[in-house]
Amino acid sequence: MDFLRPASWEEALAAKAEHPTAVPIAGGTDVMVEINFDHRRPEYLLDLNRIGDLGEWEVGEKTVRLGASVPYTKIMEHLRGELPGLALASHTVASPQIRNRGGVGGNLGTASPAGDAHPALLSSGCEVEVESAARGVRMIPIDEFYLGVKRNALQADELIRAVHLPKADGPQQFSKVGTRNAMVIAVCAFGIALHPETRTVRTGIGSAAPTPVRAKEAEAFLAAALEEGGFWENGKIITPSVAKQFADLCSAACNPIDDVRGTASYRRHAVGIMARRTLGWAWESYRGQSARTEGVA
Amino acid sequence: MRVNFTVNGRKQEADDVWEGESLLYVLRERMGLPGSKNACEQGECGSCTVRLDGVPVCSCLVAAGQVEGREVVTVEGLADFAKNRSCGGHEGGACGTSLQEAQGWSAKGTDSQTGEGGISPHATLAPIQQAFIDAGAVQCGFCTPGLLVASDELLERNPNPSDADIREALSGNLCRCTGYEKIMDAVRLAAARQSEPEGV
Ligand SMILES: Cc1cc2nc3c(=O)[nH]c(=O)nc-3n(C[C@H](O)[C@H](O)[C@H](O)COP(=O)(O)OP(=O)(O)OC[C@H]3O[C@@H](n4cnc5c(N)ncnc54)[C@H](O)[C@@H]3O)c2cc1C
Ligand code: FES
Numbered sequence: 001m002d003f004l005r006p007a008s009w010e011e012a013l014a015a016k017a018e019h020p021t022a023v024p025i026a027g028g029t030d031v032m033v034e035i036n037f038d039h040r041r042p043e044y045l046l047d048l049n050r051i052g053d054l055g056e057w058e059v060g061e062k063t064v065r066l067g068a069s070v071p072y073t074k075i076m077e078h079l080r081g082e083l084p085g086l087a088l089a090s091h092t093v094a095s096p097q098i099r100n101r102g103g104v105g106g107n108l109g110t111a112s113p114a115g116d117a118h119p120a121l122l123s124s125g126c127e128v129e130v131e132s133a134a135r136g137v138r139m140i141p142i143d144e145f146y147l148g149v150k151r152n153a154l155q156a157d158e159l160i161r162a163v164h165l166p167k168a169d170g171p172q173q174f175s176k177v178g179t180r181n182a183m184v185i186a187v188c189a190f191g192i193a194l195h196p197e198t199r200t201v202r203t204g205i206g207s208a209a210p211t212p213v214r215a216k217e218a219e220a221f222l223a224a225a226l227e228e229g230g231f232w233e234n235g236k237i238i239t240p241s242v243a244k245q246f247a248d249l250c251s252a253a254c255n256p257i258d259d260v261r262g263t264a265s266y267r268r269h270a271v272g273i274m275a276r277r278t279l280g281w282a283w284e285s286y287r288g289q290s291a292r293t294e295g296v297a
Numbered sequence: 298m299r300v301n302f303t304v305n306g307r308k309q310e311a312d313d314v315w316e317g318e319s320l321l322y323v324l325r326e327r328m329g330l331p332g333s334k335n336a337c338e339q340g341e342c343g344s345c346t347v348r349l350d351g352v353p354v355c356s357c358l359v360a361a362g363q364v365e366g367r368e369v370v371t372v373e374g375l376a377d378f379a380k381n382r383s384c385g386g387h388e389g390g391a392c393g394t395s396l397q398e399a400q401g402w403s404a405k406g407t408d409s410q411t412g413e414g415g416i417s418p419h420a421t422l423a424p425i426q427q428a429f430i431d432a433g434a435v436q437c438g439f440c441t442p443g444l445l446v447a448s449d450e451l452l453e454r455n456p457n458p459s460d461a462d463i464r465e466a467l468s469g470n471l472c473r474c475t476g477y478e479k480i481m482d483a484v485r486l487a488a489a490r491q492s493e494p495e496g497v
């Protein structure tokens with residue numbers, strides 16, 4: 001095995017081009033488990049820790065550019081206002097020690113259907129900035145990033161540099177089912193983001209299909225129902241029948257399996273419950289916010 | 298490969314390190330510092346917790362090569378680390394724990410019978426270590442080093458933690474013996490002692 005220690009992004013891209021089989025290592029919280037247990041013996045490890053700007057983020061006018069290696073702890077501490085869904089999801093990852101090391105780049109690299117960042121990324125509608133020495137930068141919409149179980153759209157010579165997430169324009173929520181609070185791989189998970197500016201709702205479902213998925217029919221149904229009932233303006237409580245239909249369509253978007261963590265039918269059921277609950281929480285805070293702005297006006 | 302890094306305030310180098318090796322392995326097997334425990338090697342138990350550039354991490358999940366040029370504090374250096382912090386945290390100089398001291402380190406609390414002699418001139422414990430002894434938070438002791446490092450960092454960051462803060466900060470550390478109540482007591486005790494005015 002060889003340990004490559006690029007000191008800059010350009011050096012890292014060059015190393016990845018020269019050794020396409022090299023395994024990048026950021027926080028190491030996925031890679032080291034595989035090496036410790038002899039599940040993986042890469043020829044090259046490509047250390048990304050020395051590339052400082054991967055650990056940084058920039059808050060722009062409309063978007064946040066989140067470096068691939070920004071640890072979850074920093075997201076929770078500094079980006080709760082801009083990226084509430086991702087901050088909530090980050091807080092449910094493993095333990096403080098893991099959150100101090102692991103980040104979104106690694107979650108995307110592993111592309112496990114159970115990765116907690118994915119529902120938040122899908123519901124925010126972000127883009128993944130990847131780069132290769134040969135072809136330069138490529139922006140991959142998150143909807144096109146997950147290709148299969150632990151397979152993503154990265155080419156062998158590419159590295160993830162950052163994720164560009166729209167700043168929240170409305171409430172976002174995240175919910176996850178597991179056996180306890182800490183150190184739990186999701187049985188299934190659900191993320192929702194209300195986008196009042198475009199009058200849309202986006203979702204993300206974890207651990208209930210071969211890849212993280214959106215519940216697109218549910219999103220379209222809810223957007224239409226909210227529009228039709230004038231809910232965005234009148235801020236009324238969402239009709240229970242609308243919430244139920246939304247939840248049912250979210251369940252229907254799942255394509256789960258039975259495994260040690262839960263059965264397929266439990267997952268479908270739990271996703272429906274989480275969809276209804278998180279919609280309720282998000283809508284409550286939307287109503288609270290719009291009531292406050294009206295009061296001011 | 299060779300890895301140069303700072304362990305407990307002193308520069309060290311480890312030779313013949315395999316590229317896939319963990320920091321935990323380097324500490325235990327190459328530097329003779331078995332304080333950090335190896336229980337799961339998969340980030341689940343926290344018994345290998347060390348500070349990496351000040352941040353608590355599972356040393357079993359840090360590749361040795363990633364610590365090149367960086368600073369690690371292990372449980373063996375915790376007493377000195379805490380002492381330096383309380384006296385203003387001056388760098389370098391006479392501070393830190395030499396490898397020999399760290400290798401020979403053993404608990405010498407006020408409750409302990411082993412107080413005389415020993416290799417280490419640093420006979421005292423970190424306040425958090427003394428609190429673990431006083432509160433009876435140590436049974437088999439396997440989880441203790443990780444809990445000490447994690448608790449010490451919590452109290453550095455948050456001198457008056459609520460019970461929820463303590464639970465959260467220690468949620469990555471498993472203990473199979475105590476049922477955690479005594480561990481909670483120990484952290485509360487250390488926090489209370491820390492907030493007492495000097496000399497009381
Ligand atoms: C005890 C434990 C509990 C866990 N619990 C959770 C949990 O609750 N929820 C959850 O989502 N995850 C969990 N994980 C998994 C892991 O912590 C996350 O997937 C984390 O986001 C990985 O980030 P990392 O930086 O540590 O990745 P690494 O291990 O460094 O890398 C992971 C993968 O991504 C690739 N990669 C990393 N950075 C880049 C980059 N910039 N460009 C291209 N490829 C890259 C690597 O080659 C590797 O394939 C847990 C892990 C452990 C050990
Ligand atoms: S040995 Fe590192 S977390 Fe268990």
Ligand code: FES
Pocket residue numbers: 434435436437438439440441471472473474475
């Ligand atoms: S005291 Fe035995 S594991 Fe905690």
